[in-house]
Every structure is written in structure tokens, then in C-alpha cells.
Amino acid sequence: MTGVIEKEEKAEAMTGADIVIRALKEQGVDTIFGYPGGAVLPIYDAIYQSGAGDIRHILVRHEQGAGHAAEGYARSTGKCGVALVTSGPGATNMVTPIADAMMDSIPMVVLTGQVPSHLIGTDAFQECDTVGITRCCAKHNYLVLDTDDLARTIHEAFYVATSGRPGPVVIDIPKDIQFAKGLYQTRQSVHLPTYRPQTEPNLTKIEAAVRLMKAAKRPVFYTGGGVINSGDAASTALRKLQALTGFPVTSTLMGLGAFPATHKDWLGMLGMHGSYEANNAMHDCDLMICVGARFDDRVTGRIDAFSPGSKKIHIDIDPSSINKTVRVDLPIIADCAKALNALIETWQKDNSAPPSLVAWQQEIALWRGRKCFTYQEDKQLIKPQYAIERLYELTKSRNTYITTEVGQHQMWAAQHYHFDEPNRWMTSGGLGTMGYGLPAAIGVQVAHPDALVIDIAGEASVQMVMQEMSTAVQHDLPIKIFILNNEWMGMVRQWQQLLHGERYSHSYSDALPDFVKLAEAYGGMGLLCNHPGDLDAQIEAMIAYNGPVIFDCRVTKDENCLPMIPSGAAHNQMILGEIVGDEIDEKGKALV
Amino acid sequence: MSEPDPQNMPASAYDMSHAEERDERRTLAIMVDNEPGVLARVVGLFAARGYNIESLTVAEVDETRHRSRITIVTSGTPHTLEQIEAQLLRLIPVGKVTDITNSKRGVERELALFKVSGSGEKRVEALRIAEIFRARVIDTTNASFIFELTGASDKIDQFRELMRPLGLVELSRTGVLSIKRGAEKG
Numbered sequence: 001m002t003g004v005i006e007k008e009e010k011a012e013a014m015t016g017a018d019i020v021i022r023a024l025k026e027q028g029v030d031t032i033f034g035y036p037g038g039a040v041l042p043i044y045d046a047i048y049q050s051g052a053g054d055i056r057h058i059l060v061r062h063e064q065g066a067g068h069a070a071e072g073y074a075r076s077t078g079k080c081g082v083a084l085v086t087s088g089p090g091a092t093n094m095v096t097p098i099a100d101a102m103m104d105s106i107p108m109v110v111l112t113g114q115v116p117s118h119l120i121g122t123d124a125f126q127e128c129d130t131v132g133i134t135r136c137c138a139k140h141n142y143l144v145l146d147t148d149d150l151a152r153t154i155h156e157a158f159y160v161a162t163s164g165r166p167g168p169v170v171i172d173i174p175k176d177i178q179f180a181k182g183l184y185q186t187r188q189s190v191h192l193p194t195y196r197p198q199t200e201p202n203l204t205k206i207e208a209a210v211r212l213m214k215a216a217k218r219p220v221f222y223t224g225g226g227v228i229n230s231g232d233a234a235s236t237a238l239r240k241l242q243a244l245t246g247f248p249v250t251s252t253l254m255g256l257g258a259f260p261a262t263h264k265d266w267l268g269m270l271g272m273h274g275s276y277e278a279n280n281a282m283h284d285c286d287l288m289i290c291v292g293a294r295f296d297d298r299v300t301g302r303i304d305a306f307s308p309g310s311k312k313i314h315i316d317i318d319p320s321s322i323n324k325t326v327r328v329d330l331p332i333i334a335d336c337a338k339a340l341n342a343l344i345e346t347w348q349k350d351n352s353a354p355p356s357l358v359a360w361q362q363e364i365a366l367w368r369g370r371k372c373f374t375y376q377e378d379k380q381l382i383k384p385q386y387a388i389e390r391l392y393e394l395t396k397s398r399n400t401y402i403t404t405e406v407g408q409h410q411m412w413a414a415q416h417y418h419f420d421e422p423n424r425w426m427t428s429g430g431l432g433t434m435g436y437g438l439p440a441a442i443g444v445q446v447a448h449p450d451a452l453v454i455d456i457a458g459e460a461s462v463q464m465v466m467q468e469m470s471t472a473v474q475h476d477l478p479i480k481i482f483i484l485n486n487e488w489m490g491m492v493r494q495w496q497q498l499l500h501g502e503r504y505s506h507s508y509s510d511a512l513p514d515f516v517k518l519a520e521a522y523g524g525m526g527l528l529c530n531h532p533g534d535l536d537a538q539i540e541a542m543i544a545y546n547g548p549v550i551f552d553c554r555v556t557k558d559e560n561c562l563p564m565i566p567s568g569a570a571h572n573q574m575i576l577g578e579i580v581g582d583e584i585d586e587k588g589k590a591l592v
Numbered sequence: 593m594s595e596p597d598p599q600n601m602p603a604s605a606y607d608m609s610h611a612e613e614r615d616e617r618r619t620l621a622i623m624v625d626n627e628p629g630v631l632a633r634v635v636g637l638f639a640a641r642g643y644n645i646e647s648l649t650v651a652e653v654d655e656t657r658h659r660s661r662i663t664i665v666t667s668g669t670p671h672t673l674e675q676i677e678a679q680l681l682r683l684i685p686v687g688k689v690t691d692i693t694n695s696k697r698g699v700e701r702e703l704a705l706f707k708v709s710g711s712g713e714k715r716v717e718a719l720r721i722a723e724i725f726r727a728r729v730i731d732t733t734n735a736s737f738i739f740e741l742t743g744a745s746d747k748i749d750q751f752r753e754l755m756r757p758l759g760l761v762e763l764s765r766t767g768v769l770s771i772k773r774g775a776e777k778g
Contacts (some may be wrong), residue, residue, distance in 0.1 A: 135633060136636050143628065192686035194623075194685055319681065323675070585761055
């Protein structure tokens with residue numbers, strides 16, 4: 001492929017800033033999340049003069065907010081998120097969202113301004129080595145030093161971000177490149193001979209997989225965020241393959257929604273705070289079919305005791321995920337949807353009858369019978385689990401999207417809010433970024449203006465990005481921030497109880513703001529609820545209000561998030577009831 | 593990457609033999625797009641994931657297509673080495689990674705420059721040993737030689753040990769270069 005330079009551009013070159021806008025339009029970008037500054041002023045000028053009429057710019061309050069909003073936008077639409085920030089602190093503030101998107105494989109293109117190219121390396125004002133800083137936390141990055149390369153670089157960035165295993169790509173654009181004139185190139189100019197993601201499955205492997213599946217007596221599907229990333233086709237294929245096989249399904253935190261939580265064969269989430277039935281099924285299965293998940297340590301628990309008796313099939317688009325932490329018997333490198341469809345086709349061609357799963361289903365039913373998510377009810381105080389349950393009941397029939405921050409509330413949301421469709425659940429899984437949920441909700445609401453978008457938050461996490469409430473008000477984004485306020489960094493407190501002899505070092509959220517007044521100060525609505533009897537009415541009031549809401553839900557202060565696989569333990573050693581304090585051995589304590 | 597034969601699999605991945613889990617030394621040839629920062633990407637990956645680099649050489653080998661060849665000598669368990677290869681291939685400008693370990697299917701050479709100073713018997717002895725090793729004298733003064741020596745790394749090590757008592761002042765070596773045996777491209 002060679003660069004196609006359009007004829008009219010030969011006569012009149014464009015400025016770099018105009019090239020940026022034109023390339024974004026050609027990529028179908030309709031929204032940019034950003035914050036201006038010295039080194040991106042030419043691009044902001046192009047947006048103003050616009051050129052950019054059909055690209056909506058959402059001004060955030062902190063660059064981190066722009067990054068997470070772009071992630072929320074991407075995760076809820078399946079499209080690429082776009083953020084635009086300035087050099088130096090603008091770029092360094094973006095590092096957390098970039099690392100977050102890398103861990104969770106979220107397609108995102110980040111445009112950063114840079115000091116003029118002749119000043120690079122001189123410690124100029126607001127200079128930092130953006131490509132150096134982001135090299136290890138982005139899928140790829142570029143420093144553009146010739147305006148003629150700018151359009152092609154942007155097209156390449158979108159291709160890299162959205163293909164293969166998706167991820168964030170950074171384009172650093174010095175200010176002089178934005179001013180200088182250059183020639184526009186269309187997306188046909190993309191030329192990446194060294195980048196060839198493998199998406200088609202090897203059919204011999206598919207046949208071997210089906211032979212294993214046809215022989216399995218205790219099979220389980222272990223699915224992950226890759227199924228969501230692969231698009232609706234993958235979720236559809238997963239449901240179809242499950243219907244054919246009758247195998248039970250569990251999923252990682254990132255994969256929730258790919259398989260309907262209301263299905264009889266749904267086991268719930270697995271892992272550290274997953275369900276008893278999911279973890280025991282994983283431990284005791286004879287065949288594990290991992291689809292688009294990566295054997296994260298939060299999922300596996302103790303590696304040498306992880307599902308000891310099973311054969312493992314691993315479908316992943318990223319060859320480096322294979323055998324990274326857990327050895328698998330049959331790796332299939334492919335796009336999830338393509339691999340699942342190939343499995344369906346091969347399964348249907350094979351007429352042999354698989355063994356009965358009745359015994360396995362009965363075993364699972366016994367584990368299910370433990371009802372591991374049960375909690376002590378309280379008539380006077382709101383239990384956090386109860387709050388999520390009610391939120392689910394009152395919003396499940398609506399067009400609802402859920403984002404979360406990170407901590408106990410996130411795990412309770414994963415346990416007690418149920419998803420039947422993909423792309424409805426946005427959470428920071430790999431990096432575990434407190435402060436993800438509020439800006440992510442903004443990104444989701446921009447993409448889905450008529451939907452109900454709720455950030456299930458903790459009072460500690462949400463304060464890391466509280467300023468983005470102002471963004472929601474400015475852009476008429478009626479997000480609902482549902483704070484499970486227990487006045488503690490709950491997960492930190494829980495670990496201190498579990499590991500550190502109840503020495504609660506700096507985990508109490510002292511000097512909390514009055515969240516109702518805070519909401520009003522920002523121009524939104526605040527709601528306070530501290531009695532279970534008022535909860536439904538207050539949630540209805542929150543939904544009914546056409547604008548951003550902060551819902552201060554005062555919950556019991558010392559609730560622990562259970563069940564739990566303590567660090568260093570195996571899947572079948574879950575804590576179900578209460579934490580005693582001796583669950584974790586010395587070796588486990590050293591783990592995170 | 594070698595993948596298990598599904599027909600002949602053990603009951604569980606944990607039954608697979610772990611006797612292999614000893615460190616091995618490997619020479620990898622990494623073909624990359626010669627773009628700014630590509631070496632930093634490769635080296636950064638080794639640093640970030642805790643892999644070893646015993647030696648590293650790099651130069652452009654295809655000027656028209658701007659391809660560079662990076663040769664890295666590394667060590668690790670077979671499992672780690674498999675991950676190194678897979679992680680390298682995740683980098684966008686990395687096109688191909690080939691294992692060219694000397695003992696297997698490649699030849700390895702290194703070039704070294706030795707500065708040896710001395711007089712009298714030691715000086716004569718140094719020159720005599722250099723002849724045996726087919727080292728070339730590329731600079732000489734009344735009190736010193738600079739020898740140029742090419743060979744496998746252990747030959748260079750041996751020469752260094754012999755020169756040490758004879759007045760070895762300074763040593764500079766390129767690190768390992770390698771190429772695959774036979775008529776085919778690596």
C-alpha cells in the first residue's frame with residue numbers, strides 16, 4: 001500500500017491542526033474528550049473555526065477525566081475513544097487512563113500536544129518526554145516530526161488501537177507541526193508490515209477443542225473481556241454455543257454481560273469475590289474453556305492449586321496471553337467471535353452425543369444452594385448489598401449502563417447487579433483505578449444521551465475525580481452518582497482487618513463533604529438516604545430527575561465484601577461467612 | 593513457540609514435565625522497523641518484565657525498508673523464553689523474532705578490541721599469543737598493542753584471560769552477532 005495523496009491537496013496543503021480534524025472525521029470520530037493548553041492551541045483553534053462542526057468536544061476538569069471518559073465511551077459503544085490534551089502536565093495526567101486502558105484492552109487514541117520540535121530536549125515550559133513516559137503503558141505511541149506524516153500516523157493509531165487486542169495509542173504532536181502545512185493522506189495510507197494480528201482460528205485446533213468438549217463430563221466456560229471487545233457477534237456466538245452444549249458459564253469482572261446473568265446456567269462472576277458455585281466449578285471441572293480472559297491473579301487465586309484436574313482450552317487474540325501464568329493444553333489464537341463460530345460449526349457437524357451433564361449440574365446446584373451472596377438483613381440500616389439489589393430491581397427494565405469506581409462497592413455491584421447484555425458494565429478491572437467511574441459515566445452518557453447512566457461509587461473513590469461533576473453539569477449529562485457511603489476506604493479497611501490485626505491505618509474517610517450540598521454547589525441535585533424504608537422512593541427520585549445527581553446512600557460502616565478467596569488460597573477455600581483474622585498465611589500476606 | 597499436541601496431552605497442564613525449568617541461554621535475532629525509539633521499546637520490555645539481557649547489538653541491515661536487526665543474548669527458563677518471544681512480538685515495530693542459539697542452528701561471532709601495554713618478555717608473549725588466536729594488531733606504540741579479535745564469545749573470554757597477566761589495560765567488545773546456518777533466510 002502506498003500513500004494516497006488526494007488531488008485537491010496537492011494544490012493546497014493544510015495545516016497540521018486541520019489535518020488532525022480531517023483525519024478524525026475520516027475515522028468517524030463524533031466525540032473528543034479534552035482540555036486545552038499551550039501546546040494544543042492550534043488544534044483547539046481548528047475545532048473553534050470548525051471544520052469540526054460534527055465533532056463534539058467535551059471539556060473536562062482534569063485530563064484524567066478526559067481519559068476515563070474516552071474509555072467509558074469506548075467500552076459502551078465498541079468504538080474507539082478519543083482524548084485531546086496538552087503537553088507536560090496534560091500528558092502526565094493522562095498516564096493513569098492510558099495504563100488503565102492498556103490493562104483492560106480498551107481502544108483509545110490520545111492526542112497530546114508537545115513543545116515545538118526545536119525545543120524538544122531543552123526542558124522547555126510544559127515539556128515532558130511523553131513518548132518515553134507512555135511507551136511502557138500504551139499499546140503503541142508516536143512522536144510526529146513531519147506534518148506530511150501526521151494524517152497517516154493518526155490513521156495508523158486508530159488501526160492499532162482497534163485491531164488485534166485493543167489498547168491505547170498515543171500521538172504526540174509538537175506545536176510547530178500543528179501550524180506547519182502538509183499534505184493530507186487518507187486511511188488507505190496505513191502501512192504496518194510488522195503488525196499482523198492473527199484473527200482466524202486454526203481449524204485443526206478447533207476440531208481438537210470440539211473433541212475435548214464432546215468428551216467432557218464437568219465442563220465450564222470461563223469468559224472474559226475479550227468476548228466484549230470482540231463485539232456483539234462474540235456474545236451472540238457464546239450464547240449459541242452455550243445453548244448447543246449446555247455448559248455452565250462463569251465470567252471475569254471484565255466479561256460481565258456477554259452471557260445473560262438471568263440464564264439458568266450462569267454461575268456468576270468468578271475469582272476473589274466471585275460466587276461459590278463459579279469458583280468451585282472452576283476448581284473441580286474436567287474441561288475449562290477460557291474465552292478472551294487472561295488468568296489474572298484475581299481470578300486464579302493460588303496458581304499451583306488452580307483447577308488441578310482440568311484440561312484447559314484458551315482462546316485469545318494475544319499470543320502472549322497463552323501460558324503466561326497458567327499452562328494450557330490447547331491454545332487457540334484467534335478473535336473470540338471467529339473462534340466461537342468455528343466451534344459452533346464443528347460441534348454441529350459432529351454427530352456424536354456428548355456425555356450427560358446431569359451429575360455435574362447437580363453438583364453445581366449444591367454449591368448454588370449455599371447462596372454465597374446472602375447477607376444479614378437489617379431493618380434500620382441500609383446494607384450496601386441491599387442498596388445494589390434495590391438499584392438493580394428499580395433500573396433493570398430501563399436502558400441502563402453501570403460504571404463503578406474501585407473497591408468494595410465495585411465488587412458488590414458485580415455480585416448484586418446483573419447484566420444481560422454486553423457493553424452495559426464499565427469498570428476498571430486490571431489497573432483498579434479509583435476515580436474511574438464518574439468520568440467513565442460521563443463518556444457513556446455522551447454516547448447514549450437517553451440512557452440511564454449510573455456510577456456506583458464509594459465515597460473515597462469518587463472524591464478523586466469529584467470535579468468532573470462540573471463537566472456533567474456543563475454538558476447536560478444527567479449521570480447518577482450512587483455513592484455507597486460507609487465513611488471508610490472499605491476494601492482497605494477489610495484487608496487491614498484480615499491482614500493487619502485490625503490496625504486501621506489511614507483508611508477512615510474523615511472530614512467528608514456534605515454530598516447533597518456539594519451536588520447543589522455544582523448545579524446538580526443531591527439526595528441523602530439513610531434508612532432502608534426510604535431507599536426505593538429516593539432511587540425513584542434520582543431516576544426521575546433530569547440532570548446530574550449525587551446520591552449519598554449511607555450504608556453500614558463495617559460490612560465486609562464476601563465471599564472471598566483469601567490471597568494465597570485456592571478456589572475451593574473461600575471465606576463464606578465472617579472474617580476471623582487467620583485466613584491468610586504468611587506467604588499469602590505478601591501478595592496483593 | 594511449541595504447542596502441545598492435543599492428541600497426546602497429559603490429563604492436566606500440571607502433569608506436564610517441569611524438569612525443563614532450568615535456565616537456558618538463547619540468542620534472539622529481532623527484526624524491527626528502524627523507527628525512533630524502537631530500541632527503547634525492546635530494552636524497556638526486558639526491564640519492565642524482569643528479563644535478562646546478557647548482550648545486545650543493533651544496526652540497520654536493510655536500508656531501503658529501514659529494517660534493523662537486534663541481537664539479544666538472554667537467559668531464562670523455557671517458559672520465560674517463550675514469553676519473551678511472545679511479548680516482543682506484541683511490540684508494533686517488531687516483525688520477527690528468531691532463536692539463533694549457537695548450539696542449535698546458528699553461528700555466533702563477536703568482535704573485541706584489546707589494549708595491552710607492557711615491555712620486554714611480556715610484550716613478546718602477548719604478540720605470540722595474538723598470532724595463535726589470529727588476532728590482528730591494529731595499533732602499536734613502543735609500550736602497547738591494540739589487538740582486534742573475532743570469534744565466538746568463549747574464544748574472546750580465553751584470550752582475555754591470557755592477556756590479563758600480560759598487561760591488559762582495556763577491553764571493548766561488540767556483543768554477540770548471529771546468523772542462521774544453511775541457505776535459507778533466518
